[in-house]
Amino acid sequence: MTTVDGMALGKDYAAQECSIARALEIVGERWTLLVIRDALYGVRRYNDFLVHLGIPRAVLAGRLQALTDEGILEKRRYQDAPPRDEYVVTDRGIALWPALRALGIWGREHLGGQPMRVFRHASCGTELSPYDTCPACGTLVAVRDIEMRPGPGLDPDPADPVSRALLAPRRLLQPLESEQQPTAADPA
Amino acid sequence: MTTVDGMALGKDYAAQECSIARALEIVGERWTLLVIRDALYGVRRYNDFLVHLGIPRAVLAGRLQALTDEGILEKRRYQDAPPRDEYVVTDRGIALWPALRALGIWGREHLGGQPMRVFRHASCGTELSPYDTCPACGTLVAVRDIEMRPGPGLDPDPADPVSRALLAPRRLLQPLESEQQPTAADPA
């Protein structure tokens, strides 16, 4: 079907009896974790992934297919007029959030620079601990109760519309409303 | 020097202003996180990585070099007679443990099967929570205070000596004592 169908990693992590290795067989390929990250941020449409990630089209199609096969994304018809599908992250995908969060924290702390994004407990506004607990409430905060805000390191005026839409404070998983491209009839 | 020197990912994750993407540029390549996992398990020597991972030699050499350059491993002379170096994981590498742990938990919970390894608080023996806190002590347990034991899913009689050495309960970071190969003069 797609160009990529041998899949996984061609040669898998062979004799690795290890949950980490098995996880990496699914999500360890180039781009895959970034696709999931975007899905958690609310990106759902092929074109939005494409624009935001700058990923080659064929690779994106392959990854979306593979992630759908693995039950990490779900392909869902969202309009019939012109038939259009979106890719919605499943519980299995949401469960990858702690891993992505840990990677992000490592990247920020060990590669220098300002934080790109800040995560807060939506209901009380408190910034989350590295393990997604709310210091104020003392509870583990569910992914859909996490509010994402731009951090000081983030470019305040990005080029692509998806990055712009992601500048506004928003909950994780909340579907992205892509900016409408002004058509010819649209006033500038 | 090595075959891999363009490095990183050839083409980096371009415009990604994101700590996750920056982390993945360093540790997102095939095999890299498994090398770090092994390093945290106490593997230090080229040959032990080679045997345990089943990774092509050139790829391993490239990864060790890259991780050394990034300050995640440190190359250290451990004997002079025949000059031999070992690769020891640094604090920066140790800081990746939460990410690896999160990936492992995801792999176990969402890909089925028995846990391969169990992690306990070394000083009290209590099994750790997903976020490395000790339910008994209520504290965050440092990586070097984590004891690793084989879980029910692990092959009790693996082929390679490194896997065998990793069967014994041991602390993370504790250097691996590789089994000596019996020489001709050695009694069976």
Place this chain on the structure above:
DNA sequence: GCCCTTGGTTCAGTCACCGAACCTGTGGTG
């Protein structure tokens, strides 16, 4: 009728990965 958008597929070129062979420095053994 024409062009635009969305969501792809196809294709040629490049680059990383793979496995096997080879190399080097050193030490042990008969």
Place this chain on the structure above:
DNA sequence: CACCACAGGTTCGGTGACTGAACCAAGGGC
């Protein structure tokens, strides 16, 4: 001293994945 083993690589040919650009197709909107 000849010979072999071992650790830690490097080199090399073949394969497969990734890349970027072009092409395709189904619907709408004007």
